[in-house]
Amino acid sequence: MTASTDLTLTTNRRIKVAESDELADGKSKIIHLEGRSLALFRINNEYYAIANHCLHRGGPLGEGEVSGHEVTCPWHGWKFNLVDGSFSMVPTLKVKTFKVSETPEGVFIEE
Numbered sequence: 623m624t625a626s627t628d629l630t631l632t633t634n635r636r637i638k639v640a641e642s643d644e645l646a647d648g649k650s651k652i653i654h655l656e657g658r659s660l661a662l663f664r665i666n667n668e669y670y671a672i673a674n675h676c677l678h679r680g681g682p683l684g685e686g687e688v689s690g691h692e693v694t695c696p697w698h699g700w701k702f703n704l705v706d707g708s709f710s711m712v713p714t715l716k717v718k719t720f721k722v723s724e725t726p727e728g729v730f731i732e733e
């Protein structure tokens with residue numbers, strides 16, 4: 623009998639999603655990536671990325687109005703925190719967030 627071990631390989635990928643000077647402060651950009659839709663925001667010169675699908679009915683969060691670190695879904699007004707993806711009324715409900723880094727070469731999503 624041969625011993626075996628199940629290994630889970632974790633691959634960290636960096637995917638360029640914007641040029642470093644592409645987004646003005648307070649602006650957002652919708653990114654289509656391998657069949658997914660993400661929303662990238664620049665707030666106070668920090669970047670945040672979340673899934674571009676509202677938990678209510680899939681509204682495009684990247685088109686929502688931003689106030690502080692909160693985006694309001696343009697369809698029916700649900701609000702989500704851009705730092706942790708939490709829904710304002712039920713913070714345990716969260717949209718997916720993505721780690722973002724910026725270098726002189728651009729802005730990258732890491733997963």
Ligand code: FES
Nearest residue numbers: 676679681695698
């Ligand atoms: S789809 Fe976002 S609040 Fe309804």
